[in-house]
Amino acid sequence: MITCVAGNRCFAQRADKSRHPDSLITVQWATKPIYTDQPRGGTALTYTVPESYPADDAITFIREALRKKGWKPLKEDFMNPGLPTSESRGWDQFDDATHQPPTHVYQWMGDWENNAHDITRYSFEYFSNLRVLHVAALYIPADTAAQMKRDAARNLPH
Secondary structure: OEEEOOOOOEEEOOOOOOOOOOOOOOOOOOEEEEEEEOHHHOEEEEEEEOOOOOOHHHHHHHHHHHHHOOOEEOOEOOOOOOOEOHHHHOOEEEEEOOOOOOEEEEEEEEEEEOOOOOEEEEEEEEEOOOOOEEEEEEEEOHHHHHHHHHHHHHOOOO
């Protein structure tokens, strides 16, 4: 499947759909897509894309592909109710002091849910260089997502 978006950039999902969840979408000129199995049935996907900030084409492509597959964007972080996703608030920026020297990060994060209550989370990030987009996607099966929410609720102060 090839889709073209606003900036006349075309994207396509390159991964074998039979091996990975359909919500993990790789844009056409992604560099080194890497799939990793996660505990309890999840799957992660990471890659980079040569697209300048604010990554309108890649984000629009992924939003549309998810929408066509029946995924709905969440307005709040699925693990942190009350915390808006980037779908609501847009890009964040912060200094990541875990790197030396600290790195300035631009980040867009969004969660999507399908009718089965599976969750897919996308993180789009730029690290100092505003021409290389880092994409990280995570598919979380519904039973794992529900357990994660229960575990988080138990750890809240009462």
